[in-house]
Amino acid sequence: MSPDLCGSSLLLALPDDIFSVITRSLSPRDVCSLGLSCSDLHTVVASDKVWLAQCDKLGLVPFTTLIEWRKGVSSYKVLCRFLVNIHPLIGIWVHQNPELGNVVYVMPGFLSVVGCRIIPQEVGPLGLEDDPILWTPVFEILCNYEGSTAFFLHGRERGADCVCPGLLKSVDRNCNVLLLEVEPRHQRNGGKLAYSKSFAHEVDKEESRTLSRSDSGVSKSQRIAGQKGTAMLFNRLGFGDRRRLLDVVTSQVRLNVPETANVLLFPHLRNDEVDLQRDVALLYERRLLLLQMYKRGSGNQDLKYGLSELPLNPTELGSSEVCRSLDCTSGYHGLQAGDGPQVHCSKSKTFSGFLKNGLKQIMGKSSSTNGNRECDKKTTSSCESKHIQLHEFLQSGDTIGLSLRAATMKLSSYRAWPNMHDSRFALYKLPIWAPKEGHEYAGLWGGTFGWPPGRPSEDKPGKALFFILISYEESQGQQLLIATKILEGTSYVLHPNGSAMFIVDIDQPSMDTFPWDTDEESNHIDVQKSFMGEGIANGYGFRYPGSKPGSLFVIQNGMLVFIWKESRAVLTLRRLNLTELLRKGERVPSLSPVSNFAYLTKTYSNVFSGFSNSLNTLSSPRQNHL
Template identity: 40%
Template sequence: MAECWCGSKALLTLPEDVLAMISSLLRACDLCALAQTCRALHCAITSSEKSWLAQCLLLPTSPPPHLLPIWRESFASYLSLLRFLLSLSPLLGLWAHQNPELGNAVLALWGHLPSLLAFRIIPQELPSFGLESGPLLYAPVFEILPNPQGSSSPALFFLHGAGDSVHPGSVSAVHPDSNVLLLEVDAQSQDLSHRFLRLSFGDRRRVLDFVAKRVRIAVPPKLVSAPMLRYRAEDDALLEMRMSWLLDTHKVHNGRIDRRVAESNLGESLNGTKSGSMGISCSSSKHISLQDFLRSGDSIGLSLRGARMNIGAWPNMHGNKFALYKFPTQEADVGREYAGLWGGTFGWPPGRGSEDNPGKALFLLLLSYEEVDGQRLLIATEILERRHYRYAMFTVKIGEPTVEPFPWERDGDSCPVEVMHAYNGHGIANGYGFWYPRSNLGSMFVLQNGIIAFVWRDTEEVLTLERFNFEELLKRGERVPALPHIANFAYLPDAKFH
């Protein structure tokens, strides 16, 4: 590292507040590069808490600013906290697997204490008067905590399971542009040929099930009721007690199983005739033997890995992977005001049931913009769908106003309805249980209260949507029990894979 030059000497004379203000104008990588120019600057910048706090605040995926001082208590410095945030931020957002209507729509978000939490959004019916009259149902899937040993150590992973249990593991790696989240067994192998995904599907399923059952730990009864998300200030003590228990549990039972124990328990029969004897190498096959995988390390354990894969046109999801696939969510911006996640129900008034039909199915839709043949389209795609195949619920031609009137003059509170914008479009209509859906003309109406209503012209059937703040809905939602270990990460239908 070079000796100080005159410019760096001038920077070193600045008060820390001024240095932090300058730091807030730089990217984190530029600040690190500046710290490498000389020893004195390296010491000043790396030790400047205010500079790295400024970098944490600059992150678009950072937790709310008021939480950062609380999170800082679990880290050696704000620099360590920044590394934690950067390493896990690619996991934030909405993920799904096949059959999302059965509970494979998973939302990952920051917790109140330093953690990343993932919850399954339960397919459900809205109460008779919408979400304001009842909580959103959700179930825990996994959570990630910082490693007390430092930011250079793998983060701590806890898979949730049935019966108020957790299955400890680690986060092996997270690609900065992750679009696939994989649940694996890590053999601590440096040889890429022994990757978990090179095992046959049957071996992967069995070894995952074996490890998950062996590392399962029951949550103490006094902590079962602890909210994973903070609801009230009086819950803080219980939240902290729960986090301390998780950290202590991982320290004592880190979720790893000795390789020899795994070998003796799994046995030859797991490979069957497909892989041959566990003593025979399968290097010539696209699969490796379970024995080769186990012997690539001294121990095995559950592992979470965020990867970037070429998955083709979304959602080209593989049924033989324990994986979640990320929804490519567009952010709302000028010119694409309606992009993002919306929730809603069929019928008018919005979200209201009747005496004959007190509850209405909750639909989650992803709204995104596309250019097709020079025409700007707004496409609404279901998330909690009832079909194996993916369809756009409706498509709207932005820039092509409709002359159709909105069918209703008043809403559920007898207030006049004012239409702000209206566009032509078309939406799917039922045909043999949606196996052969057809497309019917319709119109999208943007109402004064921010609600979107798509109305099919021939039937006047209406789908009403409102933009959901899922984080806030989860915070005041109702937690339901988690699914059993592996099924809790990604539901796989009962089918044979080859």
């Protein structure tokens, strides 16, 4: 082989289309590393064809959507960086409260990702496929022209829709918790906080090296404070202080959304290409308007920019002004005047300790200074209190602002439902099982009680919608299929959020016969499989439901039907595509911004019942049967 066709020369001799196919098998990080090997490869790797292939490989949006999104960013490389960063956010996020269900589905929007809450609701007379599903926006993350992100928390105040701008912090690759927080910004030593950034999601190593070099003038302690201290500080505030701080920040950075920016968050599901292009044009205008609002702001200015030397930023508030508004100024100014909170550590007065102190004094070393340093390093309860004070938190930065952080935490779970913290403003990600051999029915399902499925009766024009997450678990040698309830469209819940609606043994066929011969369209029913199991029933109070025997039937059109043997109650389920349902759904008003993200008040009724008249009179279809 000619030496001219060896090494990088061989790759450079390939046509662009072939080169993009080869690099498609690489990760974005590997593509960047390849570009660093020589200047000629750097030029080839920077081509749009290479990064379009990387974007398409992620599979977040269709290929035609990538072509459309390219018009709003500087390059496919920038778009790929955004997609890689937000990829871990895509999926279903939940919270325990309200017990009827708090389901937020994060999906691609338009050069953005949107968190949409599914409202507990009824299925109308047209059925789940044709009746619009009710939803409300929770948050939104936009991609600007250069690929950086703009975070907006959605809500409604004083009868008007609003957004609260903030920062998207680090997104862990395997994140399972979304945390709404307030963070200090701009350290008082004159430098900015070095924000925590997960370089595992950076697709451009050159930029990460530039960032590292730019931080070379920042001390190690400052970098650690930026990476770890901020989030830990907010979590260490008492629940009441965290709530007050979030309420103050959201009320002050809040921006009223103009009507032109409040029509669409993503394109409707349309068959007409002309209507689809009209939606795209509106979304381009909306995105530009929101990015301008994010940069310049147009909301309340009461507590903003209290320090004249700080740059104008609509996402930030002056810490001292916030402290005065919350009536914690005495502690705040006291900390500013001194060196920080005093920490006392007891030292045992032994003879050996006396000798050591004497030797240190002879050598010119102060034992008290070293003792204080030792105390600063300790994190035990003897050197710090359980909760920090609000003024301590506020004095750690010149300004504060809203932030969204996607973190990875050790969480226990029971039957695929995570055990959640009651006092955190957080959403928790549900692990969605992908269907495979032996787990054919894994994933998200939706349906109603009654047969034929979804057909209303004269006394009940609609039926309560249930979302069911099916997972698998092996227990005592049995392969169990577990159907966990994550949403219930009734007005008052009977069983806790995350309860198992039914559990069946997939290795034990049922001997029961299906009680109907035809479906809602008078088509003959062919039962493909059936399994024995148990369905939820009234037990020992709300928290401890019981169970009664039943059978799960799989019929020919992909529908699952669980029938309680004693009561003959019927739950019919179909596999759901939430993206399609939301794109043809109907948006309803939100709650106030903080409650709209995490509704922490314990409640068993439908807090969204005001958005649908039918929900006010709906009773549980299981109450008289189970």
